[in-house]
Amino acid sequence: MGSADYSARHLSVLEGLEAVRKRPGMYIGSTDERGLMHCLWEIIDNSVDEALAGFGGGIDVVLHPDDSVEVRDSARGIPVDIEPKTGLSGVEVVFTKLHAGGKFGGGSYSASGGLHGVGASVVNALSERLDVEVDRDGKTWAMSFHRGEPGVFDDRGKAPTPDAPFTPFVADSELRVVGRVAKAKTGTRIRYWADRQIFGRDASFQPDGLVARARQTAFLVPGLRIVIDDQRSSDGEKTEFHFDGGISQFADYLAPDAGVTDTWRITGEGHFTETVPVLNESGNMVPTEVKRTCEVDIALRWGTGYETVMKSFVNIIATPKGGSHQTGFEQGLMKFFRTQFEQNARRLKIAATEKLEKDDLLAGLTAVLTVRLPEPQFEGQTKEVLGTPAVRNIVANVLTKGLGERFTSTKRDDKAQASVLLDKLVAEMKSRISARAHKETQRRKSALESSTLPAKLVDCRSTNVAQTELFIVEGDSALGTARRGRDSEYQALLPIRGKILNVQRASVSDMLSNAECAAIIQVIGAGSGRTFDLESARYGKVIIMSDADVDGAHIRTLLLTLFFRYMRPMVEAGRVFAAVPPLHRVQTVGRGSRQSETIYTYSEAELRAVLADLKKRNIGWKDPIQRYKGLGEMDADQLASTTMDRAHRMLRRVRVSDAEQAAKVFEMLMGNEVAPRKEFIIAGSDSLSRDRIDA
Missing domain, CATH: 3.30.230.10 (Ribosomal Protein S5; domain 2)
Structure with a gap:
């Protein structure tokens, strides 16, 4: 743009918005995805404020494939008449002047989310292109901006793009009339392309965060309908929220x-x-x-x-x-x-x-x-x-x-x-x-002090927490085998009798008074609930070792529920595991110089595959093939080599990748509400194989 075209008008528009572009973090917090989302919500909140004031009951947010985003509402529409102090249209004032708008200084809104009058103008300043259309007075009015400066894009009949040739306004504020609508129809549509000179190329609108915030807003404004339409991919979702119950x-x-x-x-x-x-009327600020x-x-x-x-x-x-x-x-x-x-x-x-x-x-x-x-x-x-x-x-x-x-x-x-x-x-x-008193006196117990811990605990000798492992073992018979098969230097054993309390339904006091739950919490030694201190845990790993049958799975679920609800930091730190004992033991028949071999399998499909391979290689095996119903059926060497020996065992780490989702699943499977659990069982019944039922 030549110096002759650079008028005082450009200076008046850009003097405030240049500050926004130089220091965006002051206005939107950051220039990553959080800042990108903040800009979007500045625009959406303007429509929400209209709904709060009783105008317009619906807001549509469209994420376009070209990286732009559009917000539509059916509220009163941004004023299109000339604002007397500036001589500019209301639309241009809103999008180019900091601290301007219906919320700055009161009058139009008794309570609103916007209060500084900078939201729309900041988004405009940080956008490579912004198009606004307003339905008002029977017409559709339009204006475009390039990095905050008003003007006209020459799209040449093609889809709008920020790369189109742009001509800034030099003199007048030109609000174009691009269509006609019914006299009673009002509303605003804003579409903008975030400026990649400001925001990183990797920053993008996250649908999960957008949906969560839209849901939250719909709760807060009863009766408001918010639609999120993600068109960026073929499998993009359209989500609608509408709640009448409020907070x-x-x-x-x-x-x-x-x-x-x-x-x-x-x-x-x-x-x-x-x-x-x-x-005041003379333009001075008066307290x-x-x-x-x-x-x-x-x-x-x-x-x-x-x-x-x-x-x-x-x-x-x-x-x-x-x-x-x-x-x-x-x-x-x-x-x-x-x-x-x-x-x-x-x-x-x-x-x-x-x-x-x-x-x-x-x-x-x-x-x-x-x-x-x-x-x-x-x-x-x-x-x-x-x-x-x-x-x-x-x-x-x-x-x-x-x-x-x-x-x-x-x-x-x-x-x-x-x-x-x-x-x-x-x-x-x-x-x-009581937890505070216990924590103050709690110390790592030596062999001489172990009498203060539950008598049934078979502790290890090592005091190196990172190396130690606590096996929670189902039943006394399995305990005897595990005791002979463990490495007593770093592997401790705690037996439990059958199925522990379902803590999803029980109160805190019931949980603490339950002998099995109390023993587990006492042995781990880090407290429970809000007072749980991961640094005080006495073992580096907790391994749940239950039978490979339905009851064993139930016990494992009950134990995981206990850890999830009252010792969640252990799960989040990846220190809770489930042992994977084998289901079958195949003993091959040795011939000539070939030695007999022991093969363990962990599922029916794996067993069939092993037997097919042996048959193909013309290797026989002893019948009947041993099927382990429980850990107690193994001898100490078998249990040690398959389930406890670090060199050969297999463990499943229990993770909480999404705590909220996991909490809902735990509540469905273990909570008081029967109906959701019944629906879950019915929905999954078709995929269940009879062979998996140990009956």
């Missing part, structure tokens, strides 16, 4: 365990005043005291587990790092339940020295906290932490009032749930206190 339904969806209480909904509001700079209203909406429930799932939002914008609203929530919880403990100390058998702590309250809690207020103070444009101080006391007061109504209710269900919840919190508190 109560969201809390039920997030909950990882069976409920101790129902999902309680608590709402309320509070008022506060703050001094903010306001632009002005304004009265604000903060609306609070909370859904919470306690479950049987110990995991905490906490989601907090301000004007439907997630605040993953919390802020004043989350601090108020936790303070309100603590204040209320400490008062309940004092009032019910005799019934709950609480000693004067036993004090409730935050971790006790949060164990098993699933909560969704939302607040709505005008112009919230965030720490940075990424809006991860709410800073408005007055919100803390408002949330705490609303929560304590709502919980107070539940705990003083005369309804039978409310009284029963309140009583059960207090019992759970007392159990969590006592469990934490």
